[in-house]
Amino acid sequence: MPTTEFAISNKTYNVSIDGCPEFSSGIENVLSNEDTDIVFHQPWYNKGYASIDFLTNDEFSFLKEGLTASVKKIVEEELNISPEGFTLETYHHFVKSSEDHFKIVRKTRDLFSADFNFPIEEMKPKFEKILGFELTDVDPKLGEKLHIIVRINRPKSNDFNPPHKDIYEEVDKNNYIPPFVNLWIPIAGVTENSSLPMVPCSHKLKESEILRTFDGGVVEGNKYRVRMIKEWGGSKTLERAEVKDGQVLFFSSHLIHGLAVNEEEDLTRVALEFRLFKV
Numbered sequence: 056m057p058t059t060e061f062a063i064s065n066k067t068y069n070v071s072i073d074g075c076p077e078f079s080s081g082i083e084n085v086l087s088n089e090d091t092d093i094v095f096h097q098p099w100y101n102k103g104y105a106s107i108d109f110l111t112n113d114e115f116s117f118l119k120e121g122l123t124a125s126v127k128k129i130v131e132e133e134l135n136i137s138p139e140g141f142t143l144e145t146y147h148h149f150v151k152s153s154e155d156h157f158k159i160v161r162k163t164r165d166l167f168s169a170d171f172n173f174p175i176e177e178m179k180p181k182f183e184k185i186l187g188f189e190l191t192d193v194d195p196k197l198g199e200k201l202h203i204i205v206r207i208n209r210p211k212s213n214d215f216n217p218p219h220k221d222i223y224e225e226v227d228k229n230n231y232i233p234p235f236v237n238l239w240i241p242i243a244g245v246t247e248n249s250s251l252p253m254v255p256c257s258h259k260l261k262e263s264e265i266l267r268t269f270d271g272g273v274v275e276g277n278k279y280r281v282r283m284i285k286e287w288g289g290s291k292t293l294e295r296a297e298v299k300d301g302q303v304l305f306f307s308s309h310l311i312h313g314l315a316v317n318e319e320e321d322l323t324r325v326a327l328e329f330r331l332f333k334v
């Protein structure tokens with residue numbers, strides 16, 4: 056069975072890529088530049104990502120309490136249990152099988168349109184102040200409001216997608232680079248063993264140095280829409296982003312990231328994931 060190896064901070068992972076489309080490299084150009092990457096003028100552009108304070112302790116607690124209550128309610132309703140003492144970090148003690156987890160994830164995908172009131176409108180000015188330009192959560196091409204995704208990853212599970220760049224789908228399908236920045240906000244269980252793996256400076260590699268699929272990916276038997284990247288500049292190594300409670304991890308939409316295995320023994324990881332477009 057075909058496999059490939061990656062490394063995250065000295066630990067190697069051998070993953071099955073059985074059923075994965077063919078890998079090849081692209082053009083002799085770097086796709087990220089002043090016109091195609093809205094974070095080009097940020098002080099952290101060279102590395103491609105940065106963790107920046109944006110919530111006070113009280114604001115963070117409020118956000119976490121709200122999410123905990125929403126997820127708890129879904130667990131109650133979907134699994135017909137009363138989860139006494141439920142916390143996001145101990146989610147896997149209540150949701151024990153993958154089958155049950157998928158029932159929950161189906162609902163948490165739509166958490167924001169349903170009953171969770173994430174004050175994105177209140178937070179947007181904070182992100183605008185940090186980046187120095189106006190932002191919108193409406194995709195300028197589709198005219199649709201973007202979803203905020205609540206990612207719940209159980210310890211040691213394979214609920215993670217392959218290394219990828221967020222821009223590739225539009226690049227491949229429409230030869231278009233959407234003008235957005237990625238945001239990743241830790242809520243629970245984000246540590247040096249579970250944080251999002253990144254490839255620093257990978258947005259500055261030529262496409263000819265990146266070996267990837269051009270139509271989705273299959274990892275460990277799971278199918279993903281994102282194009283899977285197998286190798287970058289001769290490397291297969293990622294490093295976990297350092298990001299604390301109350302911070303937001305900003306990263307270029309051109310940056311390679313993913314393979315977010317939760318290596319904690321007994322902590323579920325919960326993070327918010329979304330994109331904002333430059334107005």
Ligand SMILES: [Fe+2]
Pocket residue numbers: 219220221312
């Ligand atoms: Fe992504």
